[in-house]
Amino acid sequence: MKAAKRLVILLLAVCLLLDVWVAMRDNPLFRNAPTGDVTVLEVLPSSSAAVTETVPASSQAASSAAESEAEPASSQPASSQAASSQAASSQATSSQAASSQAASSQAASSAASQATASSKPASSQATASHAPAKPSKPAKETNQTKIVNYVTRPTYASVQSEIAALAEAYPDLIRVSSIGTSVQGRDLTMLTLGNGRAEACIIAGIHARESVSVSFLMRCVEEYAAAYVSKSGKMGGYNMQNLLDVYTLYIVPLSNPDGLEIVGGRAEPAVRVAYEKDQDISDYKGNANGVNLNKNFPLLWDKIDTKCNKPHAEKYKGPAAASEPETQALMALCEAHDFMWMTSIHVRGDCVYWSDKTNPSVGQSAVMAQKLKERLDFYKCPTSEKVEGYGGGFENWFRQQYDRPGLCLELMPLDYFVTPLSDETHSIFSTATRWDLTKKAIPLLMYFGFIY
Numbered sequence: 001m002k003a004a005k006r007l008v009i010l011l012l013a014v015c016l017l018l019d020v021w022v023a024m025r026d027n028p029l030f031r032n033a034p035t036g037d038v039t040v041l042e043v044l045p046s047s048s049a050a051v052t053e054t055v056p057a058s059s060q061a062a063s064s065a066a067e068s069e070a071e072p073a074s075s076q077p078a079s080s081q082a083a084s085s086q087a088a089s090s091q092a093t094s095s096q097a098a099s100s101q102a103a104s105s106q107a108a109s110s111a112a113s114q115a116t117a118s119s120k121p122a123s124s125q126a127t128a129s130h131a132p133a134k135p136s137k138p139a140k141e142t143n144q145t146k147i148v149n150y151v152t153r154p155t156y157a158s159v160q161s162e163i164a165a166l167a168e169a170y171p172d173l174i175r176v177s178s179i180g181t182s183v184q185g186r187d188l189t190m191l192t193l194g195n196g197r198a199e200a201c202i203i204a205g206i207h208a209r210e211s212v213s214v215s216f217l218m219r220c221v222e223e224y225a226a227a228y229v230s231k232s233g234k235m236g237g238y239n240m241q242n243l244l245d246v247y248t249l250y251i252v253p254l255s256n257p258d259g260l261e262i263v264g265g266r267a268e269p270a271v272r273v274a275y276e277k278d279q280d281i282s283d284y285k286g287n288a289n290g291v292n293l294n295k296n297f298p299l300l301w302d303k304i305d306t307k308c309n310k311p312h313a314e315k316y317k318g319p320a321a322a323s324e325p326e327t328q329a330l331m332a333l334c335e336a337h338d339f340m341w342m343t344s345i346h347v348r349g350d351c352v353y354w355s356d357k358t359n360p361s362v363g364q365s366a367v368m369a370q371k372l373k374e375r376l377d378f379y380k381c382p383t384s385e386k387v388e389g390y391g392g393g394f395e396n397w398f399r400q401q402y403d404r405p406g407l408c409l410e411l412m413p414l415d416y417f418v419t420p421l422s423d424e425t426h427s428i429f430s431t432a433t434r435w436d437l438t439k440k441a442i443p444l445l446m447y448f449g450f451i452y
């Protein structure tokens with residue numbers, strides 16, 4: 001009898017162990033844990049390799065600092081300017097691409113395949129270092145956008161309905177929530193993309209007139225999601241399946257909805273807003289209170305002297321630090337999560353701001369900026385020196401608050417100085433975002449911004 005009892009106890013113990021093993025195997029948190037399983041190793045570089053990459057001295061010693069994200073012109077090297085204007089003129093004359101989404105998609109698609117052929121994506125390098133037995137065939141990639149209309153000028157309503165449609169199309173990958181409401185009560189809608197444990201934050205549209213940044217980020221979401229469910233799982237050479245199993249991205253594509261509506265003529269500012277001479281609604285950057293949200297965050301806010309103490313199209317930092325509901329919502333979002341890094345998408349300059357005098361280099365930020373320069377041809381801005389240029393900025397506040405990378409990505413060449421007020425100009429601008437390369441910016445940041 002004793003032997004039988006022992007046998008029963010032994011059998012029970014074995015069953016229990018089996019149960020635990022199955023639970024761990026099926027749990028995505030364990031499956032995707034960024035601690036050395038094969039999936040992760042194939043896609044992510046080891047932290048030491050990424051961290052020890054150094055930034056060449058020459059790019060550090062670039063010419064005088066570009067202080068305002070809207071005016072990086074003076075600090076860009078001549079060659080980059082020339083390249084920019086070339087790109088701009090060829091894009092601007094391409095009325096075919098502007099005329100329909102299909103045409104643009106085709107152009108983007110062919111550009112993407114050229115880029116895939118010529119560039120060396122990060123993930124293929126990583127795969128090489130963890131060499132699989134048989135190299136897989138290069139995946140055929142096509143433009144995937146079916147829901148997001150990045151050609152027509154977005155509105156608050158169109159963005160809301162596209163977000164809902166994306167969540168419906170990709171229920172296992174995209175979830176929708178709200179981080180708060182704007183001054184005029186519009187929803188600050190957030191979508192989360194991915195199922196991983198690593199968290200990062202990406203926003204667009206904080207400046208009212210920069211509708212192109214909103215379209216761009218929405219387009220990214222759809223392309224990444226489509227790549228995730230595709231056979232190859234890849235986009236621009238990056239394995240989106242692996243990346244989105246490791247990461248969850250917290251995305252606010254329209255962080256200043258009132259501003260977008262005001263510039264689009266569908267809403268009025270809540271207060272009387274001052275303009276500079278010769279300015280009009282196309283220069284409007286603020287929220288409904290005429291506050292430039294990217295000067296409203298509590299980083300050296302007291303020290304910012306924009307020579308403007310009332311609601312203004314672009315210069316007003318607000319009556320107090322974090323006075324605006326949009327600012328507060330974004331801060332609360334960061335507080336509620338453990339973001340490894342964040343980036344804010346803006347328009348004009350084809351450049352990346354990653355460093356300021358208060359926090360010159362934070363974590364992986366130098367590596368991330370350098371890779372954006374080397375691989376995607378972004379101009380790497382020098383350290384912002386003047387408080388008027390970087391004080392109160394979302395990304396600058398994030399660096400200070402969390403000691404982690406906060407980057408500002410500026411799309412489009414400098415030549416595009418006019419805010420797109422019509423669908424036609426918006427479509428031309430959308431094609432000028434160098435989509436074939438810039439669509440890889442976020443996966444590149446996921447890759448190089450990852451730390452164990």
Ligand SMILES: [Zn+2]
Binds near residue numbers: 207210
């Ligand atoms: Zn901006």
